[in-house]
Amino acid sequence: MARIDNTVIVKTPPFKIQGIKTKLVPCIHQLVEQETFDCWIEPFMGSGVVAFNIKPKKAILADSNPYIIDFYNSLKNGSIDxxxxxxxxxxxxxxxxxxxxxxxxxxxxxxxxxxxxxxxxxxxxxxxxxxxxxxxxxxxxxxxxxxxxxxxxxxxxxxxxxxKYVKNIIMDNDFTFLCQDFTETINSATSNSIVYCDPPYIGRHVDYFDSWDGNNEVTLHDVLNDASTKFILSTWKQTKFRENEYIPKLWNNYNIKTTEHFYFVGAKESNRNSVIEALIYNF
Ligand SMILES: C[S@@+](CC[C@H](N)C(=O)[O-])C[C@H]1O[C@@H](n2cnc3c(N)ncnc32)[C@H](O)[C@@H]1O
The missing domain is CATH 1.10.1020.10 (Adenine-specific Methyltransferase, Domain 2)
Known part of the structure; x- marks a missing residue:
């Protein structure tokens, strides 16, 4: 990824999605830049902004939304350009x-x-x-x-x-796009992979192709815990009003890096809310 004066330049992909991690890309990049890995795996690829900026040589990008996967497979096989x-x-x-x-x-x-x-x-x-x-x-x-x-x-x-930007990355590297549940994607990870997980935020967003509840969060914890791979999980830690109860319940045994993120509710600058985002990782 290009840097000018220590600022990481983040490229945005053609799709938008709620919860897109454009602003977290520099933090994720910093976390993995010293790590060696054979394959970058995203069980919840969404827009793909993270992988398309990390630009690994090999990636497995999956999602339960078949239409995102279909778009990227069409780009890969040349039926769309x-x-x-x-x-x-x-x-x-x-x-x-x-x-x-x-x-x-x-x-x-x-x-x-x-x-x-x-x-x-x-x-x-x-x-x-x-x-x-x-x-x-x-x-x-x-x-x-x-x-x-x-x-x-x-x-x-x-x-x-x-x-064009994402097509060139897909063509120049070994990228695979799969429509499948996150459990299948994580279970296929080898020990030389890094799995970046960005599920719908528990207790916050459930508007995606599938909903996300406490059972999903526990299953995600269990499959990541059993997998012999490095992983990073994006989640939220707290807002002005409440804390994410699943961090002490499930994720406290891992490393945690937090960043504050501001978002606007409506058009007024005074309606600014902040959320503390967490990156939980096991390396
Ligand atoms: C927060 S978004 C990911 C955003 C992405 N990291 C980005 O920056 O654009 C969560 C994604 O998880 C997908 N998803 C929800 N439930 C899933 C499941 N059971 N298995 C795989 N993907 C799932 C949704 O379709 C959505 O694309």
Whole structure:
């Protein structure tokens, strides 16, 4: 990863997702830069921002959301590239400009019928807050994120550059994308791997493809504890209002590194809340 004056430059991938770890990449990078490992494994890849910045020679990136995995596999096998993305977003962006909200919902219905990876990217980059959320039937249900020129020329260029950036990393290295449960991914880890886990935060976010409860957190602890691999877990430690009860219950025997992260609720700067993020690791 490039550094200028000790600042790590973090590249963002084409997808957005709630809980994306763009701001934590420098901390994770610092934690692993002296470590040797054969394979970087992420059982909860989400946007992939961590792996695409660590840029390991070999990576196994998995998620229970089949559409993220399908997009990256399509990029890997060449059925999608940045030029196609550019043409698609220009064409669909024009329709959105003409028909406004109605067109967003047309694409959303089409995606829920056909599951085209380009539609998934279109929705991800035009929905409310770049959220990824599905209803009980497995249908994507995030509303439109209204903006006057949703797919402006510069926005499309930015997305296409992000697609090109991740495509080059996938092509230059040995990256595997798998749609599977986290237990299967962690159980396949060898002793020369580093497993970076970023599950939905227990007690905070449950809006992903799958929900996340106390049983999942205990299972995650047990499989990581039994695996003979190095691991890092992202979780939250505390907010102004409460503490994560699972840290003393499950994770106290490991190393813990914390950082404060500020986020805004609404538009006002005064509505600033902080969360202490924790990186828990066993090396
Ligand atoms: C916090 S997000 C990961 C964000 C990612 N680190 C990033 O920076 O973009 C959690 C991810 O876990 C996935 N997930 C939820 N339950 C899962 C499960 N049982 N097995 C595998 N992945 C799961 C969700 O689909 C979501 O993409």
């Amino acid at each position: 940045e030029l196609m993305v550019c043409n698609f977003l220009e064409q669909e962006g024009e329709q959105l400009k003409e028909q406004d909200d109605a067109y967003y919902y047309t694409v959303r219905e089409r995606f829920n019928r056909e599951h085209n990876p380009l539609d998934f990217l279109f929705l991800n980059r035009s929905c409310f807050n770049g959220m990824v959320r599905f209803n009980r039937n497995g249908d994507f249900n995030v509303p439109y994120g209204h903006k006057p020129e949703r797919f402006s020329k510069s926005y499309i260029t930015k997305i296409c550059n992000q697609v």
